[in-house]
Amino acid sequence: MASGSIWTLALLWIINLTEARTQDIHVTCLYTEDCILPCLFKPVGGEVVRWYSPSNSLLLSSDQNGPQDQNYVNKVAMFQNQVALGNGSLLLQRCQPQDRGRYRCHVTGQQEVPDTTVVVRVEAPMQSLALETTRLSGYEEVLCLTRNVYPAPQLSWSTQPPMAKDAMKYTLHKRETKGLYTLESKLRKLRGVASLTYVCTVSAAYGAQTWRASLTETDMSSTEGGDLTLPCVAPADLLPNFTLTWSFLPTDQSSVILTYNSSRHWVAEAWGGHVQLDTLAVKSGNGSLRLRNLYTKQHTGIYTCSFTAPKHTHVAHIRLNVTSIRSEKVQTEESNSWWIAAVVVAVLAVAMAAIVGIVKLKDDCSQSGKTMEEATMMHDVTSTLPSKQHLSSHHTRIQ
Template sequence: MACGLVSMTLRGLVSVVILLWTVTSTDGGDIHVTCLFSEDCVLACSFQPGSELVIHWLKPEDKDLNVHSYYYSTDQLEQQSQRYRGRTALFNDQIPKGNASLLLRGLTLQDQGRYKCYTSTIKDHKESFINMAVEAPVRLVDIQLSDDIITCNSTGIYPEPKLTWSTDPPSDLSFDPGTIQNSTSTKVDDGGLYDITSTKQFIRDRTNICNVTSGTVERTATLKQQDPVQGSPSSEVSIPCSVSQSDLKTFNLTWRFNQIDTILNSTYTKGTSQMYIDDQWKEQVQNLSDSGSLQLHKLTMVYQGIYSCELSTARDSHLVLTYLEITPDKPSDGTNFRWTESRFNHWYNNSSSSSSDYSSSDMSPAER
């Protein structure tokens, strides 16, 4: 396996190409390379230096399609396939040293297949073969909740992905006639990449987990609902973000109001954090604790609603929903607020609807 940063010179211009690829080979056999969709990739080829050099890069499975040619000490692209125009280059300064490697830019799925590197000098000639696979790994899994239905989706994936649901702790509602069963669908975009979407019944007392896998790459998104939090205009309120951060070195933490307005965004890198608070929330945000809890004060009724904490890493994302109820400092009737699940549903569904359907108390502080 090879993975690294390669610096190279093309016709006197220095450029840096970032490669994320894997290479396997057997003695005397084809080399197998896996590269990333839309990125650049180098197909390695070497020869014994000599005069009267000829280099041909061909694609045998496409009737020896001309990918790139070099002779008379310069590139010869008159016969190059239109598919590869403007996307190939040799490392010209390295050719006298026996390097005939090909740089292929902006990979598509059509570029997959077997390539032949033919080199010839006055002394010798050589053929070598490279099998190149192109992958578009799972990068982001999005998870959302609306009307007790949880939706998980991911886009731009190759090869075809698989999506699975689970909960923590485990649950089995397969025998409940009122349960909405999982529904998963995939579609292929114009570039041949897969989009996958799945919906299921939201299980309130558990963490709902969605896993999307393609090849050897797996990404996970989770969603759970916390107990409600109560506050008043004169009180300070702490809304917890109950996602473990103890073993994380690099992650991003975002707090949102009613899933629309960003309150703050904090990026953590190896113990160092950078936080941005939206201007509309600077007066209300008192602090962000080390555990990720959002501490607020100076609250009025417009700040009543759903607060979401989203923690994201390169591999996973975790979404936690908490309902905040704002009550008067001195209730006129002397009654206390009592939480009900139906009240949460009412507020959550309002916050998930379009802004044009909001009542004044549903609107964001910016809208007011």
């Protein structure tokens, strides 16, 4: 019985030792930055640490000067003064995509130390995600773009309210420059659908990051001197840490109207008397802007509402056309003039048609009367002429 227990304990010890030997440590290194590959052990004295590259060639040894692999010259180093303290970690400098792989730390000394395997992943995380409209291809499209990412991320499209996947036609292009990827996707805008929000989601290959950008566009109009509210509501998952920015683009140069966040509320001096933001509503994501006392040329243009938060942005473009009351009055008068002119033309056309009809009717009647008269005259002439029999008898009597 005791013998069986001993063998069981021995088997468990072997399994644990095997797991310890094969246990992997995963390390994610950032692109162009230095990274430490850990290798810790209990020092006894006289240990030598050797690191092996992903190709299993000797990379660096603590008892030798410099890397053994020429590909890693000025690339790797150990903390020599730390080896005697049980720290044989490797410094991997200026990480590049080609540095990823499995590195092995092997320690030799007076007692056996399990190898340490470090799985290195290199990542260039996303820094930004842009979403904008474009018409370069001849169609009105929404462009989603991110640059200098590694590995290549995954991109997907969606809408709010949701639309069928087969209704969304988009292209996806991936370019590689110096080991980094640029991801660009264009989605053709859906026609006949009002108040649609386009959402582009990009997820990192390692699953550590997910970025999201959304875009909506609206056309609005108002009259000079009136007030108007420009709608802008943030998605629920963007709250609560965000910055709200309103800007205005009358021609080709954008100007900031106001900014708002948890610590600051700033309004441009030029817009001080014309805009109003509900600071209570904006905390719950309603960033709608109230415009007051509108002017025709001064306030006609594109207004942009932008909610920005870590890894998430929402943009609303509003094209506003402000017309003057005078121009509307002129348009109304011109419209009335056109109606009057159209009615007059129609009446004249009917009158002309009636006149032509009457004249034609008179001509027809006159022609008919003339024909009747000629027929009557011929009848009278025929009646007065002697018949052939009468002439014949008369001729006989003369003889």
